[in-house]
Amino acid sequence: MSRHSAVRRPPRGHWLVLLLVLLVVAVTLLFEGWTTHQVDAARTKPPCTRPIPREADDGKPLLRFGPKGVATAAMPPGTVALTFDGGFDPVWTPRLLDLLHSHHARATFFVYGKDAAQHPELMRRLLREGHEIGSYTYSGGDLGVASPLRARLELSLTQSALAGAAGINTTLLRLPHTTAADTLCGAEWPAAKRAAAQGYLVVASDHKDRKPWRGVVTQHSQTDLGYHEAEDLLRDRSVKRFTTVSGGLERLSFLDEVPVAQKIKGEGLIWSQRLGHAFLTVMVWTLTLTGVLGVLRMLLFAVFARLHVRRLHRYRPGAPRLREVRDPVTVLVPAYNEEAGIASTVYSLLASTHPHLQIIVIDDGSTDATADIAEDIDDPRVTVIRQPNGGKPSALNTGLAHARHDIVVMVDADTIFEPAALARLIQPLAHPAVGAVSGNTKVGNRRRLLGKWQHLEYVLGFNLDRRMFEVLECMPTVPGAIGAFRRDALMGVGGVSDETLAEDTDLTMALWRAGWRVVYEESAVAWTEVPSSVRQLWRQRYRWCYGTLQSMWKHRHAAVEVGPAGRFGRRVLLYVTLFQIVLPLCAPAVDLFALFGALFRDPLEAALVWFGFLSVQLVTAAYALRLDRERLRVLWVLPLQQFVYRQLMYLVVIHSVTTALLGTRLKWHSMKRTGTADPYLLEAPSAGTSGDPLEELPPRRTLSSQ
Secondary structure, eight states, X not given: OOTTOOOOOOOSHHXXXXXXXXHHHHHHHHHHHHHTTSSSOOOOOOOOSSOOOGGGOSSOSEEEEETTEEEEEOOOTTEEEOEEEEOOOTTXXXXXXXXXXXXXXXXXXXXXXHHHHHOHHHHHHHHHTTOEEEEOOSSOOOTTTXXXXXXXXXXXXXXXXXXXXXXEEEOEEOOTTOOBGGGSOXXXXXXXXXXXXXXXXXXOBOOTTOOSOSSEEOXXXXXXXXXXXXXXXXXXXXXXXXXXXXXXXXXXXXXXXXXXXXXXXXXXXXXXXXXXXXXXXXXXXXHHHHXXXXXXXXXXXXXXXXHIIIIIHHHSTTOTTSOOOOOOEEEEEEESSOTTTHHHHHHHHHTOSOOOEEEEEEEESOSSSHHHHHHTSOOTTEEEEEEOOOXXXXXXXXXXXXXXXSEXXXXXXXXEEOTTHHHHHTGGGGSTTEEEEEEEEEESOOSSHXXXXXXXXXXXXXXXXXXXXXXXXXXXXXXXXXXXXXXXXXXXXXXXXXXXXXXXXXXXXXXXXXXXXXXEEEEEEEEEOOOSSHHHHHHHHHHHHHHHHHHHHHTGGGGGOOHHHHXXXXXXXXXXXXXXXXXXXXXXXXXXXXXXXIIIIOHHHHHHHHHHHHHHHHXXXXXXXXXXXXXXXXXXXXXXXXXXXXXXXXXXXXXXXXXXXXXXXXXXXXXXXXXXXXXXXXXXXXXXXXXOGGGGSOOOOEEEOO
């Protein structure tokens, strides 16, 4: 794809969608935390500091507040108002209803609003069998200590839940954490007055020691204990009538039917609560699975890296027992505005211990001095080709057409080769089944924090990935910075395709499907310049991720093919889908859940989990650095990476997947080079001397590709 081709810009609207999703997740977590008293808690009732007013302390359980004070009432003699408090129980609540039905008794159920929303079928059964419903607040919050906002929501949300579940509202209220009227002491009394001002009849209960039962209001829970207490009471022959609160007061009902609009609002609350519960259930499992998979992935990295070190060199293609490869090599260096680093790249190649080289620099329509600098390198092994801007695949295919040798090495124009890298890179090609070899890419400009983070990512992620992929025989990408290929393998798959933005991944997958094997040579080290700003990093990774998605879709049929191609397709497509797409898509929500746990649930538990996972990462990273012969002192930036860099990579994946789903064509982003990737200063090597086979090469030429 041309870097300057006219394309549609990626849509910006999906950032609003992402923010909206994260906002919904955050609100869901906060609401669930509010419901479970982890946010704005009001669970514990403080000790009473003052008793209820004397005029209300007459033992009667029904309290109605008015302009002239409080009025109390009780059940008529011989009448017992059965009441049941708290949340529905899926086992004991139906049994209680069956028990009441068998005794032709009616009762008043003071229910949590959240349980009414969760079990609307039980709510409808209560009404169908003639029982009465009262409010026990939404979540059982103590209205005496609740914040004003919570106190209002505890009552209003309960009414919404009742409206959605059964189409009714109630004016009966029992305050949680209270029993008899004298327990409405301290802060509970003002709370009861505020509720009464909203039209509620506050219902307490009689003391449990009031026997015989002469006009009382009983209180039971919807549990096995409450069931057995109610069963014993219903057998008491001294009670003339078991009824509801309204029945005992000879009132028609304390329930009102709600208008359609309020019922629809209540149904919305019910569905929101259901979706919230479902989401949180999924999140708990996702968080657990993410942690397990994350740790498992790290352990697998370590195990496969160890296998790679101890066994792979003995058994894989290209092992030392095969012949040494000293065949001539053509090196292709596509370049677009690379004046800062092109000379260092070419000089590092010329310093290679492998003597038989043809280096082709393909200037892809640069607007700077890239081609002139390359032409000024006075060495007969270097050829410069100028062509109009056509994109990296076009430049590579142009260079491939001018390649004279059967082994082709592709190199980015910001890459610095170690002297032995080229010779080591091509050794696995001694085995006839190997069609391509991936080298070991290291970060050259790692002095700043962003560079150190990318350095750790290359060592801990990319290179450990490649070791594992080689053991599993499913290497998905030969990086553009350093990769060796058989020329006939490249020609057999039609050269380098421009159908995706990740031409290296696309090419590697095509080679696997064509029957070639791809291996990793960790001793072939090249140093590359990574983005030095967040904006450049975003562009690079966005293109990589989007191109990988394109390549996976293009080669999706590999998953159902037979032989090495099918084995490769099933393994790599599953791995990339799970660990590089699905998990990053879930990660922001998981991070929000973890943050919620740290703020509102158990900070110690959240810290232990975080430090446990970080410890596994540190051990694995230390092992990876040791394998790559890197210093361990860079590990100090790993904890910081968890707070910024990791989230940035997650957003890249989300952005790329959204762009792909919307069918937007992404343009190529080139990175501004600074020439800071040199791991050490390289001097320009001299040309071949007398008797050197390089003298047989023709003089340096400058070609023009049309």
